[in-house]
Amino acid sequence: MCLAIPGKLVEIALDPQGVRMGKANFGGIVKQVCLEYTPEVVLGDYVLVHVGFALSKVDEDEAARTYKALEELQQLGELDVPDVDDPDVDPFSESPPDRERIRPAA
Amino acid sequence: MKYLDEYRSEELANKIVAEIHRTVTRPWVLMEVCGGQTHSIVKYGIDRLLPNQVELVHGPGCPVCVTSLEMIDKAHAIAQRPDVIFCSFGDMLRVPGSDGDLLVLKSRGADIRIVYSPIDCLKIARANPEKKVVFFAIGFETTAPSNAMSVWQANKQGVKNFSVLVSHVLVPPSIASILQSPQNRVQGFLGPGHVCTVMGYREYEPLAERFRVPIVITGFEPIDILQGTLMTLRQLEVGTHTVENQYPRVVNRDGNRVAQDLVNNVFEVCDRKWRGVGSIPKSGYKLRYEFREHDAERIFDVKEIDTQEPANCISGLVLRGVKKPHDCACFGKQCTPENPLGATMVSAEGACAAYFAYGRHLELHKQPTDSTAILSAA
Numbered sequence: 001m002c003l004a005i006p007g008k009l010v011e012i013a014l015d016p017q018g019v020r021m022g023k024a025n026f027g028g029i030v031k032q033v034c035l036e037y038t039p040e041v042v043l044g045d046y047v048l049v050h051v052g053f054a055l056s057k058v059d060e061d062e063a064a065r066t067y068k069a070l071e072e073l074q075q076l077g078e079l080d081v082p083d084v085d086d087p088d089v090d091p092f093s094e095s096p097p098d099r100e101r102i103r104p105a106a
Numbered sequence: 107m108k109y110l111d112e113y114r115s116e117e118l119a120n121k122i123v124a125e126i127h128r129t130v131t132r133p134w135v136l137m138e139v140c141g142g143q144t145h146s147i148v149k150y151g152i153d154r155l156l157p158n159q160v161e162l163v164h165g166p167g168c169p170v171c172v173t174s175l176e177m178i179d180k181a182h183a184i185a186q187r188p189d190v191i192f193c194s195f196g197d198m199l200r201v202p203g204s205d206g207d208l209l210v211l212k213s214r215g216a217d218i219r220i221v222y223s224p225i226d227c228l229k230i231a232r233a234n235p236e237k238k239v240v241f242f243a244i245g246f247e248t249t250a251p252s253n254a255m256s257v258w259q260a261n262k263q264g265v266k267n268f269s270v271l272v273s274h275v276l277v278p279p280s281i282a283s284i285l286q287s288p289q290n291r292v293q294g295f296l297g298p299g300h301v302c303t304v305m306g307y308r309e310y311e312p313l314a315e316r317f318r319v320p321i322v323i324t325g326f327e328p329i330d331i332l333q334g335t336l337m338t339l340r341q342l343e344v345g346t347h348t349v350e351n352q353y354p355r356v357v358n359r360d361g362n363r364v365a366q367d368l369v370n371n372v373f374e375v376c377d378r379k380w381r382g383v384g385s386i387p388k389s390g391y392k393l394r395y396e397f398r399e400h401d402a403e404r405i406f407d408v409k410e411i412d413t414q415e416p417a418n419c420i421s422g423l424v425l426r427g428v429k430k431p432h433d434c435a436c437f438g439k440q441c442t443p444e445n446p447l448g449a450t451m452v453s454a455e456g457a458c459a460a461y462f463a464y465g466r467h468l469e470l471h472k473q474p475t476d477s478t479a480i481l482s483a484a
Binding site for chain 1: 107110121125142167168169197222223224225226244245246248249259298300303304329356357364365368453455
């Protein structure tokens with residue numbers, strides 16, 4: 001219910017009632033978005049959209065910083081034997097039906 | 107898709123999981139607050155990547171699940187009126203009331219429509235001036251700005267035949283309620299990322315301090331959830347209890363002030379009854395008096411409906427993290443998504459429905475679900 005997904009703004013315009021609206025592209029699907037709560041956004045920005053409303057601009061710098069910190073995790077304990085290689089806890093050894101796998105990064 | 111695919115990386119997930127295994131030395135019970143997080147956890151099997159000592163229990167953050175039976179019955183009473191077009195998010199259509207659900211009413215001829223956004227209801231209202239268009243305004247703080255805007259615009263544009271049946275709920279009072287319960291086992295929280303996109307996380311700081319629990323505001327993709335889990339576990343292992351933000355790409359401490367202002371203009375805080383949990387003081391929103399002309403409860407006079415919950419449904423305990431779906435004798439038997447007894451089986455974000463959707467009802471005998479079993483096995 002609190003589902004919100006990032007989309008790229010491809011259009012900004014006022015609707016006939018004067019409400020700031022736009023269109024966002026979600027990986028090929030373009031939908032109308034109300035932009036009243038994100039007055040700062042411009043074309044090309046990524047916005048987080050929930051039930052047709054942009055709630056926030058996605059902060060590219062913060063996204064990059066978090067991701068970089070995560071990627072550096074491995075240097076912390078490379079020599080430790082991670083339990084994930086144990087077949088009992090291997091996430092992908094016994095997939096229940098229809099479970100979606102965590103995919104390789106695009 | 108940008109900002110989604112990179113947060114589903116298997117390689118990165120394995121790194122974080124390995125780090126979690128290195129971090130954990132003792133048993134811990136964490137709760138993910140939001141139903142969207144529950145869905146991701148079960149969908150990707152994240153709980154099964156964690157060390158045995160770490161138990162994830164599922165929180166109350168599914169607004170479809172916690173909408174009270176009284177409110178569902180009020181919705182049904184309004185939706186059955188011939189002069190009404192009743193609009194709702196799709197999830198609410200199959201929630202059982204005391205007598206059937208909205209889909210059953212639709213099959214009997216009620217004009218019930220699914221909308222993507224509450225603002226779409228204004229178009230429906232303008233196109234049907236002879237009808238009363240009612241939107242079932244449920245949700246947490248994430249959805250409040252959207253519902254508030256629909257009322258604000260209806261008022262501003264003079265759309266008099268639009269009203270909302272409000273059943274809004276708020277996260278911080280529910281966290282306090284869980285932590286105050288004598289049955290509570292939760293030691294740390296993955297906080298609700300999208301609620302905090304709107305509200306910020308200042309109001310979680312006194313909770314973390316008062317109850318001495320770490321709260322990590324967390325996103326919804328597998329990498330987000332694993333990182334939030336790692337951050338929470340690191341705090342637990344060293345004995346700190348602060349609010350941290352795993353999800354800074356959309357959440358900041360203050361939240362979206364523009365949205366908060368409009369929400370506060372349209373709504374005011376009220377006591378709210380939660381399905382399966384009971385009444386929690388100051389845990390909801392209702393319309394302010396100035397917007398009474400858009401208040402469906404007032405317009406249709408549907409107060410005081412007496413209701414009964416099915417006696418054998420434990421969804422209230424599941425919503426508070428006291429029980430897991432497997433602990434229910436009805437789970438996957440009498441109670442399925444096609445024939446749900448309680449709300450946690452209805453919404454895709456309810457813990458019972460998520461467990462069912464990803465096949466966990468087929469493994470009833472393989473998985474220890476009682477926390478004591480997990481803890482003693484650890």
